[in-house]
Amino acid sequence: MSYFYFIWKSHRSFLLFSLIIISLFQFLILKLVTTIDYSAIIINLLEQMPEFVRTMFGEDFISMLTVDGAAAFGFNHPLVLVILSIGAIAIPSRHIAGEAETGTLELVLSFPVKRIRLLLNLYISAVVFLFLIIFCAFCSSILSIGIFHQLNFALFFKMLKIGCNLWLLFVSIMSLTMVLSSFEKEGNKVSIRVAGIVLVFYLLHYLSSWWETIQFTKPFNIFTYYQPEDLMTGQRSFLLNAVVLSSLILLCLLVSLFQFNRRDVPG
Amino acid sequence: MDTPPVISVSNLAKYYGSTRGVENINFTVGPGEIFGFLGPNGAGKTTTIRMLLDLLRPTSGEIYIFGRETYAHSLEIRKRCGYIPGNFSAYGHMTGDEFLRFVASMRKTEPGLQESLVARFQLSKDNLSQKVKHLSHGTLQKLGIVQAFFHQPDLLILDEPTIGLDPLMQEEFYRLLREIQNDGKTIFFSSHNLPEVEKVCRRIAIVREGELVALETLESLKKKKLKRLQFTLSRPVPGLDLPGADFVDQKDLSYVYRVKGDIQTLLQRLSTLPIKDLTFPEPDLEEVFMAYYRKEAQDPK
Numbered sequence: 001m002s003y004f005y006f007i008w009k010s011h012r013s014f015l016l017f018s019l020i021i022i023s024l025f026q027f028l029i030l031k032l033v034t035t036i037d038y039s040a041i042i043i044n045l046l047e048q049m050p051e052f053v054r055t056m057f058g059e060d061f062i063s064m065l066t067v068d069g070a071a072a073f074g075f076n077h078p079l080v081l082v083i084l085s086i087g088a089i090a091i092p093s094r095h096i097a098g099e100a101e102t103g104t105l106e107l108v109l110s111f112p113v114k115r116i117r118l119l120l121n122l123y124i125s126a127v128v129f130l131f132l133i134i135f136c137a138f139c140s141s142i143l144s145i146g147i148f149h150q151l152n153f154a155l156f157f158k159m160l161k162i163g164c165n166l167w168l169l170f171v172s173i174m175s176l177t178m179v180l181s182s183f184e185k186e187g188n189k190v191s192i193r194v195a196g197i198v199l200v201f202y203l204l205h206y207l208s209s210w211w212e213t214i215q216f217t218k219p220f221n222i223f224t225y226y227q228p229e230d231l232m233t234g235q236r237s238f239l240l241n242a243v244v245l246s247s248l249i250l251l252c253l254l255v256s257l258f259q260f261n262r263r264d265v266p267g
Numbered sequence: 268m269d270t271p272p273v274i275s276v277s278n279l280a281k282y283y284g285s286t287r288g289v290e291n292i293n294f295t296v297g298p299g300e301i302f303g304f305l306g307p308n309g310a311g312k313t314t315t316i317r318m319l320l321d322l323l324r325p326t327s328g329e330i331y332i333f334g335r336e337t338y339a340h341s342l343e344i345r346k347r348c349g350y351i352p353g354n355f356s357a358y359g360h361m362t363g364d365e366f367l368r369f370v371a372s373m374r375k376t377e378p379g380l381q382e383s384l385v386a387r388f389q390l391s392k393d394n395l396s397q398k399v400k401h402l403s404h405g406t407l408q409k410l411g412i413v414q415a416f417f418h419q420p421d422l423l424i425l426d427e428p429t430i431g432l433d434p435l436m437q438e439e440f441y442r443l444l445r446e447i448q449n450d451g452k453t454i455f456f457s458s459h460n461l462p463e464v465e466k467v468c469r470r471i472a473i474v475r476e477g478e479l480v481a482l483e484t485l486e487s488l489k490k491k492k493l494k495r496l497q498f499t500l501s502r503p504v505p506g507l508d509l510p511g512a513d514f515v516d517q518k519d520l521s522y523v524y525r526v527k528g529d530i531q532t533l534l535q536r537l538s539t540l541p542i543k544d545l546t547f548p549e550p551d552l553e554e555v556f557m558a559y560y561r562k563e564a565q566d567p568k
Contacts, residue, residue: 006369010360103356107414110320111373112346265322267313267353 003118007125011091018083019133023140026074030144033070067149068158071141072228075162081202084133084166088174089194091126096178098187100266115261123178123253130170138163161238162228168245169226173198175252182260222248271334273298273422273453274319279328281314288314289477292328296455301448303468303485304457305556311477312457313353316426319455320350332422346375349420351428353457355411359400363390363410366399367417374418381417387443388412388436404431412440416447423447423454429463441467461556473559480559494526498537498545509536525558 008015074080096119099105109115141159145151177194184190205223208214218224225244230236272295281288289311296302306312317323319330321341330337332344357366367381385395388409394402402410408431415423423444429437444454444467458464464471465485473481481488496512500520511533512524520543526533537545 002372009365010358103352103354104358106317106322106352107350107356108373109322110345110348110350110352111370112342113373114342262324264324265317267317267322 003121004125004128007091007095007122007129010094011087011129014087014090015129015133018087019136022080022083022133022137025077025079026071026137026141027144029074029077030067030070030141031148033067067145068155068232069229071145071155071159072162072232074141075137075159075166076226076228080137084130084170085173085195085198087133088126088130088170089177089191089198091129092122092174092178092181093187093190093194095122096181096187096260097184097190100185101187103267106265106267109265116257119178119182119257119260123175126174127171130174131167134163134167134170158232162231165226165228165231165238165241165245168242168249169222172222172245172248172252175249175256178256179252179259182256182263185266270298272296272331273300273333274302274455275329275331276315276319277329279315279318279330280326281311281318281323282326287477288323289474292474292479294472294479294482296453298453299448299451300470301444301454301456301468303464303471304455304474305459305461305464305471306474307459310459310474312459312474313426314477315474316353316424316455316457319424320345320348347421349415349418349423351411351415351423351425353426353430355408357399357407357410357414359398361399362397363395363399363402363406366410367395367414370414371417376418380419381413384413384417387439405433405436408432409436412443416443419452421452423452424457425454426457427459428456429458429460437463473556475559495548496524496526496533496545497548498522498540499543501541501543504540507540509533 096105099108108118138159142151142156145155173194176197177190180190180193181187201221201223204214204217205221208218208221222245225241227236231238231241274294274296276295277293279292280290282290292311292315294302304312304315314323318325319332319337321337321344324338333347335344337344358369361369367385370376371381390406390409390413394406394409399407399410408428412428415425415428429440432440441463444456448454454467456464456468468485470484471481471488472479495515496509498521500522503520507522509524511529512526514522515525516523526547
């Protein structure tokens with residue numbers, strides 16, 4: 001039984017659930033937008049509204065009503081972010097800190113397996129699972145656009161970038177969980193802490209878009225490096241996002257490998 | 268010991284911050300030996316075992332297994348070790364069979380040995396097809412035994428291995444230990460239960476409050492059996508004090524003391540007392556251990 005299969009067996013219900021829900025969500029949201037042209041109706045309505053109402057809805061809302069906007073919106077919907085967050089947090093926290101708590105980590109580390117190899121196996125498995133979920137969601141979006149709309153290369157390429165960016169964002173969250181897990185011995189504690197950190201980042205990201213006082217937090221917020229609407233409109237460089245998130249991933253991976261290799265395994 | 272030891276521990280210490288786990292632990296275990304590691308709960312047995320397996324890193328001291336330093340050659344050593352943790356736990360979502368396959372994928376196992384161990388410890392197909400989380404403690408412990416033995420390790424490190432086993436299975440387990448000892452394998456057997464250690468071990472170490480308080484053969488330990496003195500007085504004696512004996516118990520005018528010093532001085536003192544009845548009952552080995560275990564026992568020898 002390979003370690004990959006072992007992780008799959010441990011989380012298959014949740015992984016299948018996430019894969020189906022997110023893919024279906026992407027498919028339906030693009031079908032909905034492309035079937036009826038809401039944008040023209042809403043834009044007409046908004047033009048008759050007072051200025052402050054138009055500002056309240058903003059460009060993001062309008063862009064969401066187009067195919068490009070809906071694709072970006074789907075990949076940034078709280079439902080998608082929450083489900084992927086659960087997966088990214090649950091796998092490392094359960095298999096490192098959680099297993100330290102239950103005692104199975106002690107048993108596994110008494111087998112002839114290098115600690116670094118064990119952690120890397122887990123890491124790669126989690127990365128692959130996140131990739132599979134996002135890849136299915138991407139394929140589902142492409143399929144939906146292909147069926148209900150005109151798919152062109154530019155849109156395909158933009159969505160590919162958004163998918164990759166989303167994957168990097170959640171690998172970052174998973175890596176952060178890995179770091180905390182390699183220090184802690186209680187899986188739930190790690191999950192709650194990382195979920196709290198992610199939630200704070202998410203709230204700060206939205207608050208900082210209109211609250212000037214906290215805009216200094218933007219460069220330090222992981223959600224700054226994942227803005228699908230900006231990627232779709234070309235306002236932000238994918239390369240910059242990828243470099244920042246990859247650096248964070250690498251740093252977290254190195255810290256967790258170092259700490260896991262030197263830590264005492266609690267009993 | 269003529270042959271090089273399988274386990275050699277010297278000046279081992281483990282501190283958790285400022286809290287002492289174990290300190291000044293020194294012992295060796297020879298090839299083909301079943302070495303008993305005794306001590307009450309919290310004495311430092313499991314901490315020592317975890318350091319043997321490189322699960323905990325010592326604060327100071329050295330551990331050599333098969334002549335190799337445990338940290339530098341951890342992987343090589345663990346290939347040749349079998350381990351039953353004190354609180355054995357397996358993945359609850361797996362079936363017993365899946366768990367054994369998982370372990371087998373991590374070790375080079377001996378073909379056929381798993382089946383014979385499964386049969387020997389009466390693990391039924393039903394047991395193995397159930398999820399681990401639904402297994403009874405005893406059945407789970409049997410699974411722990413199978414996973415520790417089925418790759419024919421040269422060294423077995425067993426931390427309270429018989430917990431949860433019924434007496435018949437315990438006997439079967441002791442038989443298995445003797446068999447593999449006859450095959451030249453070494454066993455490090457940790458327990459807080461003296462009778463079971465007596466059954467299989469020839470040499471033992473006793474650990475108390477993180478320190479080794481005895482390291483000898485069972486035979487030599489038996490020679491150190493503590494003498495007890497039991498007497499009944501005909502009338503009360505105020506401020507009764509006996510040189511060379513420690514008070515153990517009193518009921519009305521009947522007293523129990525533990526003899527530890529010069530018997531002549533003690534007899535002289537006894538001759539001055541109004542004694543109605545006097546006996547020197549033979550204590551059992553358990554009492555020797557209890558003396559080592561007790562904090563207040565200054566010098567059980």
